[in-house]
Amino acid sequence: MTGRDGRIVVVGASLAGLRAAETLRDEGFTGSLTVVGEERHEPYDRPPLSKQVLLGRVPPDHVALPARRPVDADWRLGVRATGLDLEKRLVRLSDGADLPFDRLLVATGVRARPWPDEAQAALDGVVGVRTLEDARGLLERLEAGPRRVLVIGAGFTGSEMASVCRERGLDVVVAERGGAPLIGALGGVLAEVAADIQRAHGVDLRCGVTVTALEGDGRGRLARARLSDGAALEVDVAVVALGAVRNTEWLAGSGLAAGPRGVACDAGCHAFDLNGVVTDDVFVAGDVARFPHPVYEYQLLALEHWGNAVAQAEVAAHNMVSPGVRKRPHLSLPAFWSSQFGVNIKSLGVPSFADEVAVVQGSVEERRFVAVYGYQGRVTAAVAFDQAMWLDFYGRLIEAAAPFPPGFDTVGRPGKPEVLPADVPDPAVLSHGPTVAVTGHLPDERRVTLLRPPG
Amino acid sequence: MTTETLLRRITDYGNRADPYPLYEELRATPVARQEDGTRLVGTYREILHLLHDPRISSDLRNRRHRERAAPDDEDDQGLPPAFLKLDPPAHDRMRRLFMRHFGPPHSPRRVSALGEELPGIITGLVDGLAGRNRIDVVDDFAYPFPVTVICRLLGVPREDEPRFHVWADAVVASIDPGPEENPGERRRAGQQAKAEMGLYMSGLMADRRGSPRDDMLSGLVNDDIADSGVEPVELVTNSVLLFVAGHETTVNLIANGMLTLLRNPEVLADLRAAPAAMPQAVEELLRFEPPVHMLTQRTPLTDVEIAGVVIPEGVPLSLVLASGNRDPQRFTDPDRFDPWRPDNQHLGFGGGVHGCFGAPLARLEAQLALTELIRRLDSPRLAADPPEYRRNPVLRGPRRLLVDFDGMRP
Amino acid sequence: MRLMVDLNRCQGYGQCVFLAPEVFSLHGEEALLYDAAPDEGQIERVRRAAAACPVQAILVEEGPRAGLDTEADRDRA
Numbered sequence: 001m002t003g004r005d006g007r008i009v010v011v012g013a014s015l016a017g018l019r020a021a022e023t024l025r026d027e028g029f030t031g032s033l034t035v036v037g038e039e040r041h042e043p044y045d046r047p048p049l050s051k052q053v054l055l056g057r058v059p060p061d062h063v064a065l066p067a068r069r070p071v072d073a074d075w076r077l078g079v080r081a082t083g084l085d086l087e088k089r090l091v092r093l094s095d096g097a098d099l100p101f102d103r104l105l106v107a108t109g110v111r112a113r114p115w116p117d118e119a120q121a122a123l124d125g126v127v128g129v130r131t132l133e134d135a136r137g138l139l140e141r142l143e144a145g146p147r148r149v150l151v152i153g154a155g156f157t158g159s160e161m162a163s164v165c166r167e168r169g170l171d172v173v174v175a176e177r178g179g180a181p182l183i184g185a186l187g188g189v190l191a192e193v194a195a196d197i198q199r200a201h202g203v204d205l206r207c208g209v210t211v212t213a214l215e216g217d218g219r220g221r222l223a224r225a226r227l228s229d230g231a232a233l234e235v236d237v238a239v240v241a242l243g244a245v246r247n248t249e250w251l252a253g254s255g256l257a258a259g260p261r262g263v264a265c266d267a268g269c270h271a272f273d274l275n276g277v278v279t280d281d282v283f284v285a286g287d288v289a290r291f292p293h294p295v296y297e298y299q300l301l302a303l304e305h306w307g308n309a310v311a312q313a314e315v316a317a318h319n320m321v322s323p324g325v326r327k328r329p330h331l332s333l334p335a336f337w338s339s340q341f342g343v344n345i346k347s348l349g350v351p352s353f354a355d356e357v358a359v360v361q362g363s364v365e366e367r368r369f370v371a372v373y374g375y376q377g378r379v380t381a382a383v384a385f386d387q388a389m390w391l392d393f394y395g396r397l398i399e400a401a402a403p404f405p406p407g408f409d410t411v412g413r414p415g416k417p418e419v420l421p422a423d424v425p426d427p428a429v430l431s432h433g434p435t436v437a438v439t440g441h442l443p444d445e446r447r448v449t450l451l452r453p454p455g
Numbered sequence: 456m457t458t459e460t461l462l463r464r465i466t467d468y469g470n471r472a473d474p475y476p477l478y479e480e481l482r483a484t485p486v487a488r489q490e491d492g493t494r495l496v497g498t499y500r501e502i503l504h505l506l507h508d509p510r511i512s513s514d515l516r517n518r519r520h521r522e523r524a525a526p527d528d529e530d531d532q533g534l535p536p537a538f539l540k541l542d543p544p545a546h547d548r549m550r551r552l553f554m555r556h557f558g559p560p561h562s563p564r565r566v567s568a569l570g571e572e573l574p575g576i577i578t579g580l581v582d583g584l585a586g587r588n589r590i591d592v593v594d595d596f597a598y599p600f601p602v603t604v605i606c607r608l609l610g611v612p613r614e615d616e617p618r619f620h621v622w623a624d625a626v627v628a629s630i631d632p633g634p635e636e637n638p639g640e641r642r643r644a645g646q647q648a649k650a651e652m653g654l655y656m657s658g659l660m661a662d663r664r665g666s667p668r669d670d671m672l673s674g675l676v677n678d679d680i681a682d683s684g685v686e687p688v689e690l691v692t693n694s695v696l697l698f699v700a701g702h703e704t705t706v707n708l709i710a711n712g713m714l715t716l717l718r719n720p721e722v723l724a725d726l727r728a729a730p731a732a733m734p735q736a737v738e739e740l741l742r743f744e745p746p747v748h749m750l751t752q753r754t755p756l757t758d759v760e761i762a763g764v765v766i767p768e769g770v771p772l773s774l775v776l777a778s779g780n781r782d783p784q785r786f787t788d789p790d791r792f793d794p795w796r797p798d799n800q801h802l803g804f805g806g807g808v809h810g811c812f813g814a815p816l817a818r819l820e821a822q823l824a825l826t827e828l829i830r831r832l833d834s835p836r837l838a839a840d841p842p843e844y845r846r847n848p849v850l851r852g853p854r855r856l857l858v859d860f861d862g863m864r865p
Numbered sequence: 866m867r868l869m870v871d872l873n874r875c876q877g878y879g880q881c882v883f884l885a886p887e888v889f890s891l892h893g894e895e896a897l898l899y900d901a902a903p904d905e906g907q908i909e910r911v912r913r914a915a916a917a918c919p920v921q922a923i924l925v926e927e928g929p930r931a932g933l934d935t936e937a938d939r940d941r942a
Contacts, residue, residue: 041933045869045901052898057890061933062902066867066926132933307873335873342893344877361509363544368894370509386894388876389807393507408757410509411542441500551894559882560891566883567910731909734916800921810919815883818917 003321005031009091009099010073011081012107012247013037015045016286016309020105021071023317033073034099036091038108038247040078041132047306049135050160051339055167056143060136081108084254086273086282102281103320106251106263106271107313109287110244110304115152120214125222126238129157138239142168146236149173150225152211154181156338158241159194163340166201173204173233175211175225178425185347186383188423189357190371193364193385201341206231214238244304246288256282262290262302267329269316285309285316291330294436294448295398296353296380305336318443331438331446333395343367346388349381349398352424358405358417362387370394373422374404399438401451458487461495462773465749466631466848472841474748474848475790478778485762493771497778499785499802501761505774506807510756513809514542517754519769535689537696540752543808545684550812552685553693556674557608558815565671569608570819576603577827585863589838592856596828597709598702601820605701608816609694610670611659618655622648623699630751631847652695660691671697701813707746707845707852708821712737713828714856715744717837719792723829726794730826736794737821741780741803743792746817748777748851750805776802777851835860866908867926868901868915874922881914881923889914902932 008024010017013035021035037043044063052058076093083092084104091099112130115121127141128134142149142165149165151158154176165172178184180191181198198205210228217223225233251258256279257272258264264272265284269291273279284291286309290300315330322328337346351357354373362369362385370390373381378401382394397406405419440446458480464470465477481487481497488494496502505511514536538549555561580600584590606613629645631638660676667673675690716723726736753772758765766772779802781789786796804811811817829835838857845854868888870881877895881888888903888911903911908927915923 044933047872048898048901051892052900055898057898058900058902059932062900062931064867064902064930064933066869066901066924068924068926307871310871337872337875337896339892339896339898342896344893344896346873361543366544368544368547386877388895389507390509391876393504393509396504408510411512411756412544414756559879559886560893563882563886563890567886731912734913738916798921800919804919806919810878814878815880815917818880818913819884822913 004028006102007032008103009101010035010105012109013043014109016107016313018043019310020313020317021073022068023314025071027321029321035073036076036081038080050129050157053135054164081250084251086255104282106284107286108247110246113242113245115240123216123222124220128240141237148235150235150238153241160340161239162203175209176207177210179207184425186351189420197341262288264290267292268319268327283316283320285312296350303334307335344386346391347383348391348395351381351383353380354422356419357422358419360417361410361413377404379404401437458484459490461487462489471844481778486764494766495773497775499779499782502774502779510759512542512754512756513752537693548684552683556671566815573823581831589859592713592858593710597706601705602702608671610672622652626699627703653691656691656694703850704746705817705820709824710853710856711744712740712825715792727829732794733822733826738799739794742801745777745803748849749773749775831864833861833864869924871922874920878919880917885910885914
């Protein structure tokens with residue numbers, strides 16, 4: 001068997017699985033290719049669900065992903081992988097079949113974290129926002145004109161849902177355990193801006209509280225929610241936006257380093273086994289992967305980012321069919337976007353990997369600005385609110401480990417920026433590793449160079 | 456020859472027909488210092504980065520060398536600078552205000568609605584050429600077409616063309632960076648023309664105050680700008696800018712387009728057979744023969760290191776877009792005109808917050824115009840190659856483009 | 866026809882909105898929304914939009930596939 005033939009199985013038929021399959025064929029893989037997907041749909045795009053679909057601007061089925069090229073593959077959709085036997089090189093499927101492979105890509109992604117109480121979760125009116133079916137159900141409820149919607153959790157999905165509700169003219173309460181919306185992703189300074197935006201748009205934002213119970217009307221319909229501060233809210237719909245759970249249960253006992261935080265792999269997307277030894281023939285990509293990023297001191301990052309799913313799938317697929325010297329590291333900077341309340345939020349780097357933050361362009365009051373995050377004197381992230389055109393410049397600063405705070409004037413904002421504590425929720429996860437720079441532009445040139453050893 | 460004289464050689468009219476060898480020479484030096492202190496940058500990646508670099512100002516008041524701080528701005532008869540020459544946040548405010556009447560999010564359908572009118576205008580012009588066997592693509596088509604369109608868009612009476620033609624020529628001559636022919640005099644003439652156009656434009660706007668028509672001037676003059684931080688006089692200056700830009704650059708795009716297609720007859724034949732590829736062909740044209748060859752108004756606010764070279768704070772910085780577009784590090788076989796080129800992220804419209812305001816309209820005009828010209832003209836060929844060029848090295852294009860043909864198809 | 870925009874690359878130039886306003890729209894100043902399975906009648910405009918994107922972020926798959934084929938999904942299920 002050479003790199004270009006044999007049997008490849010891709011488990012996961014969403015964005016990462018599709019792009020990996022395309023890349024495998026693009027790179028000349030001529031063997032048999034099987035793609036397994038739990039959802040019965042062909043690959044579709046999730047970000048539009050919480051935006052244009054729920055706003056009612058496009059029908060829910062208008063989310064199929066276009067193909068970059070025709071892919072000759074056996075698509076096993078509506079079938080779940082239930083187990084992995086590394087000895088026999090078999091993936092076990094929910095329909096009882098065993099799929100033999102020579103190389104395997106794990107791209108099973110994540111699912112929405114369900115409401116913890118099963119009986120309450122089963123109430124009519126309690127919904128999530130992850131899958132097409134979720135979006136269909138929620139759309140129907142929003143169009144029915146509920147008197148009040150409760151959004152549980154003010155991360156990106158929850159905040160986008162609050163935005164959708166307000167744009168539809170619906171009363172919405174957002175309950176967030178943290179001090180402000182988006183605080184986990186953006187830190188306290190920008191989270192306050194996000195909170196102001198929500199309130200200015202009429203969201204009933206309640207932070208520092210949790211929802212303690214969802215109660216029915218006795219006929220199985222959601223009627224009210226109880227909050228930890230004693231409040232009781234009459235609500236018709238509760239959107240559960242409590243983050244995600246990684247789909248790794250099927251790998252339990254397989255011998256891979258898989259668990260609730262994802263499947264650990266190296267920068268070349270090779271999965272680790274339980275002993276921390278890289279496997280030769282099992283690869284990981286997308287939301288389910290935990291991989292070391294040199295810019296972030298080789299900490300294992302698990303990113304639920306659209307762009308990471310694409311980039312990592314491409315690297316994984318390339319490495320699956322390439323000999324050692326031709327393999328590539330997955331070095332893309334983490335990047336994501338969110339649109340809510342008519343504001344385009346874009347991020348590069350890891351904003352939670354920071355001890356300080358400074359607004360370097362634009363104005364927070366106008367809600368058009370760029371904020372740069374720093375950790376121990378170097379730039380680690382940048383976030384733009386309606387200022388997307390400038391962001392790549394800061395990406396280059398991150399890759400070069402440029403000094404923080406930036407010491408230069410920017411157009412329209414002369415003088416030194418005010419540096420504030422980053423106020424990220426759990427700075428304890430930060431460590432003291434080496435400082436590196438990412439260099440090179442073409443995929444085969446991207447490399448890491450050491451700037452400063454661990455200090 | 457030394458790279459210090461590159462700008463002089465690029466502006467030398469003798470090199471107008473083919474500046475590309477000079478650009479190749481330029482790309483060998485990432486940042487080329489000129490005799491007068493100007494830095495020229497001609498490599499793709501560096502230009503792209505500088506276009507998006509917040510340390511680079513478009514406001515000439517940030518130049519340290521005051522004598523280079525083009526007097527046409529400071530002494531513009533008291534008129535404020537157009538947004539092209541402003542930095543954020545003033546630039547952003549003004550541009551957004553104009554965008555309200557041109558494009559998304561407030562007027563997303565304006566350009567595509569105008570696009571519905573373009574085929575009629577084009578057909579009218581082309582029909583007028585029937586019975587001839589030689590035309591000047593510039594005077595017979597590439598000039599009158601976009602002028603008609605920009606008049607329609609803004610709400611400027613087409614019949615005033617003889618007046619504003621003279622003004623626009625003077626304005627364009629005034630931004631010619633060439634040292635010859637008394638630049639001081641040209642600048643003064645340009646300022647005078649802008650002032651007269653300003654008065655003319657104010658008159659048109661006054662007519663529309665309270666009685667709006669379906670045009671941009673009506674939208675602008677009846678908009679509530681109280682909270683925008685924009686002064687009414689700025690609406691006038693910027694309307695003049697859009698009017699001049701909207702007519703000078705598209706002329707070049709269409710004329711360069713015909714010239715390029717006639718030099719590449721197999722591409723012309725392919726496009727005639729498959730007009731669906733015309734949008735890509737126009738993008739390739741914007742790479743291959745862009746209507747604006749360089750941006751001459753930039754100034755670093757601080758020392759900026761790029762490609763290992765420091766561009767000092769306050770010096771004049773020019774980005775040679777047409778050179779970046781031919782950079783072999785970015786584009787395979789860059790001197791080949793190839794409409795089917797993948798991933799064509801050209802610099803033809805600049806980029807970043809100052810990216811060409813009228814780009815979508817220019818694209819549509821060029822696509823529809825070139826499609827129709829090559830469809831209707833039977834066996835077109837160049838009567839002279841190279842054609843006679845306009846003097847201006849920045850807004851570069853033919854002054855005359857004589858084309859012979861055997862007849863007009865219906 | 867199917868399409869997708871890489872919104873990490875998108876910088877809000879809005880060229881697609883100008884050229885195919887029934888398919889693409891801005892939500893606020895620069896957040897892009899779009900219909901990933903537009904009517905076939907939009908094909909010419911979508912081609913224009915994709916060609917014009919300054920960061921080449923628009924992927925178009927021309928052909929008979931459009932929205933998710935939920936009928937086929939049901940049959941399969």
